[in-house]
Every structure is written in C-alpha cells, then in structure tokens.
Amino acid sequence: xxxxxxxxxxxxxxxxxxxxxxxxxxxxxxxxxxxxxxxxxxxxxxxxxxxxxxxxxxxxxxxxxxxxxxxxxxxxxxxxxxxxxxxxxxxxxxxxxxxxxxxxxxxxxxxxxxxxxxxxxxxxxxxxxxxxxxxxxxxxxxxxxxxxxxxxxxxxxxxxxxxxxxxxxxxxxxxxxxxxxxxxxxxxxxxxxxx
Amino acid sequence: xxxxxxxxxxxxxxxxxxxxxxxxxxxxxxxxxxxxxxxxxxxxxxxxxxxxxxxxxxxxxxxxxxxxxxxxxxxxxxxxxxxxxxxxxxxxxxxxxxxxxxxxxxxxxxxxxxxxxxxxxxxxxxxxxxxxxxxxxxxxxxxxxxxxxxxxxxxxxxxxxxxxxxxxxxxxxxxxxxxxxxxxxxxxxxxxxxx
DNA sequence: TCCGATCCGTAACAAGCGTTCCGGTAACGG
DNA sequence: CCGTTACCGGAACGCTTGTTACGGATCGGA
Numbered sequence: 001x002x003x004x005x006x007x008x009x010x011x012x013x014x015x016x017x018x019x020x021x022x023x024x025x026x027x028x029x030x031x032x033x034x035x036x037x038x039x040x041x042x043x044x045x046x047x048x049x050x051x052x053x054x055x056x057x058x059x060x061x062x063x064x065x066x067x068x069x070x071x072x073x074x075x076x077x078x079x080x081x082x083x084x085x086x087x088x089x090x091x092x093x094x095x096x097x098x099x100x101x102x103x104x105x106x107x108x109x110x111x112x113x114x115x116x117x118x119x120x121x122x123x124x125x126x127x128x129x130x131x132x133x134x135x136x137x138x139x140x141x142x143x144x145x146x147x148x149x150x151x152x153x154x155x156x157x158x159x160x161x162x163x164x165x166x167x168x169x170x171x172x173x174x175x176x177x178x179x180x181x182x183x184x185x186x187x188x189x190x191x192x193x194x195x
Numbered sequence: 196x197x198x199x200x201x202x203x204x205x206x207x208x209x210x211x212x213x214x215x216x217x218x219x220x221x222x223x224x225x226x227x228x229x230x231x232x233x234x235x236x237x238x239x240x241x242x243x244x245x246x247x248x249x250x251x252x253x254x255x256x257x258x259x260x261x262x263x264x265x266x267x268x269x270x271x272x273x274x275x276x277x278x279x280x281x282x283x284x285x286x287x288x289x290x291x292x293x294x295x296x297x298x299x300x301x302x303x304x305x306x307x308x309x310x311x312x313x314x315x316x317x318x319x320x321x322x323x324x325x326x327x328x329x330x331x332x333x334x335x336x337x338x339x340x341x342x343x344x345x346x347x348x349x350x351x352x353x354x355x356x357x358x359x360x361x362x363x364x365x366x367x368x369x370x371x372x373x374x375x376x377x378x379x380x381x382x383x384x385x386x387x388x389x390x
Numbered sequence: 391t392c393c394g395a396t397c398c399g400t401a402a403c404a405a406g407c408g409t410t411c412c413g414g415t416a417a418c419g420g
Numbered sequence: 421c422c423g424t425t426a427c428c429g430g431a432a433c434g435c436t437t438g439t440t441a442c443g444g445a446t447c448g449g450a
Binding site for chain 1: 218220221222223224300303304306307308309310311312316319320323324327348349351352354355356357358359360362363365366367370371375378379382383386389390
C-alpha cells in the first residue's frame, strides 16, 4: 500500500478551475493546460482524476447544477408565503451579484458546448426541466385556481425570462444590470398576483 | 488585367457556410477547413476573402444581424395596430420553425464566442440594444400612458423572454416547442394589454 | 528502517489548428 | 489570339491541442 489520494477533492477543485477558466477565457480558452494551471497542478493530475476532457466537463456541469439546486432549495425554504418563495427562487437564479454573473457566463459556455456534445445536451435538458418543474410547483401553490396548462405556460415564461436575463447579462452587464433584472422579475411576479 | 472576383458574393457564401457549420458542429467544430468544405471551396479562398478567422466571424455575425433586422422591419410594417406589430416582431424573433431554431443555435454560438472576443461582444451589445430600442418604441405606441421607466422595464422583460426562449429551444426543442413559445409570448402580450 | 505499492509531474506523441506562400490557371485587354 | 495579370487551390509551416507513457517522489506497513 501507499499514499491514498483525495479523488473527490481533486474532482471538485478541478471543476471549480474549469468554471473559472470558462468564465474568463470562454469555450475556446478552456484547455486542459489552462485548467491545470488554474488549479495549481499539472495536466497529468487532470487526466488521472478524469479519463478525458469530456468527463471533466460533465462533472463540472453536474456539480454546477447541484450547487444551484441546493441554493434554490435554501431560497425556497426561506419564503413563508408561496409568492415569497417563488420570488426568492427566481431572484437567486438571476445574475445580480458579480459572482452570479460569472456563473451566468459559465452557464452560457456549457450551453454552447451542449450544441455539439450530446451528453452535455442531455444534462442541460435534465437540469433545466427540473428547474422548470420547481417553478411549476411553486406557481401551483401561488395560484391553485389556475389550470395545469396555464400554470405550465406561466412557468415556461418565467424560466425563459430568468435564463434570458442571465444570458444577456453575461455579455452586456450594463444594460442588464441587477436592478433591471430585479425590476423585470418583479413585474412578472406582479402579473402572477394580479391576473 | 485578369479575371475579377466576386468579393461580396464570396463573403456572403462563406458567412452562410459559417452559420451552417456553427449550427451543426458548435463552436469547437467551427474551423476554417470545415467552413471551406461546407462552402465548396479551399481554405485558401477563405483567407483571400477575409484577412483572418475573426474577420470571418465578425462578418457572419454582422450579416446575421442585418438579416434579422430586415425581417423585423417587415414584420413591424405588416401590423396595422401597434399591438399587432409588436406581436409580429416578437413572433418572428422567436424560433418557431426549424430554420429559425438553427438560427437560434447560431445565435448561442456567437453569444459564447463573445465571452472571449471583445469585438464580438461589442457587436452583440450593439445589436441587442437596437432590438431593445425597437421593442421599446413599439411598446410606447401600444401604451402611451406608461412612464418611460415602465416602458423600459417591460421592453427588457420582453426581450429577455424571447432570447431566453431561443436559447433554451436551441438545446431542448421538445420542451420549448413552437407552441410553447407562442403561448409564452401571447401571455406576455396579454399583460401589456390588460395592465 | 526499508520495501513496495501508489500517486503525480514531465516530457513526448500524433493530430488538427490558423496562417503563409507559391505555382498553376483562368480571364481580360490589345 | 496571345501575353499579362489577377485570382485561387493546395501544400507546407509553426504552434497548440488532447492524450499517453514513463520515471521519480511519497507514504503505509512490516
């Protein structure tokens, strides 16, 4: 026997480095060497931790979703009233702060990578549909009088609004500032309440 | 003197090939060789038509915007009532048909490329802000009683909704079908009318 | 203490990239 | 009809990429 490595720790550290590089240098700059340098290790460690580059991307994408899902869980639990819970979930999903905007850039990068990689596309679909279901359930609690169709339509619109805000803020943070995003979400919530 | 080349024709053909490759193989598959093969020419012609790869991307991005702007102009002119004009513009911007969905994939690709390329980011901002202003003006015609702030907020929400629908439909066309997109846009328009 | 198994950094590999350059070729003017 | 000139294809270059293989470093157990 000999020294035991911290596999899970390496995976998480390399995934974090992947996010960082992806946010800063985009998809084209996301090389194994750049990830290794950002993580402070060699490219050898990267491919001892993951079988290949795609596996690294898949792990980073999955971990990103788990983080956001946990954050959404916390936001959802914080709100007592159904509408407050819905607001909290939508607001934390939007890219208000700087680190959230970095996360939005990473999200756009993974989205573009999913255009060519079927596995990443599968992951994106699964995660986005889970988010859609979450909003749908919150919406049903807010408006139990709505039909399932109407609830579904409204959930689709809310999710599209939030992800559209994120995507646009990733490249144009001035126009889509935190205040502009909050105002847009608040207006959409107002519609939910009033209609 | 000798034979004269069709510079503009080559530029347009290569830009179209760029869109096609970008939609099918993503950012990573967007190589000069792939573009040349799709256009049915050699890589030499590509770099005789454009100084380098970035210039090709910039031209393709600009041409894409001009096409969509022309289509938006046509949609805007077709509607007699202000609300109908707004509806027509939003609907043509959404990715209902198959070729529109391909366009949405291209848009996502350029968006991700803009994360690392400042020039592409500049173009994206300019084009998106122009679209935002267009919606803002249409909205002002629909609701002259609204304040400028309220008009601006609503325009931001509408643009984010449409671009979010496009981005999500690019990777998950089943969930974000043409019908789902139209329903989401129609619901947003209903809010404009009712509020 | 020393052995041996385990882990990781280094260096090399082939493949593919953007880009350059030159030779053949096609078209126009005389 | 022919010579000149502009144009384009294709091969080559240097570089970077993902991936692999090897050797040294490092720790646990006897």
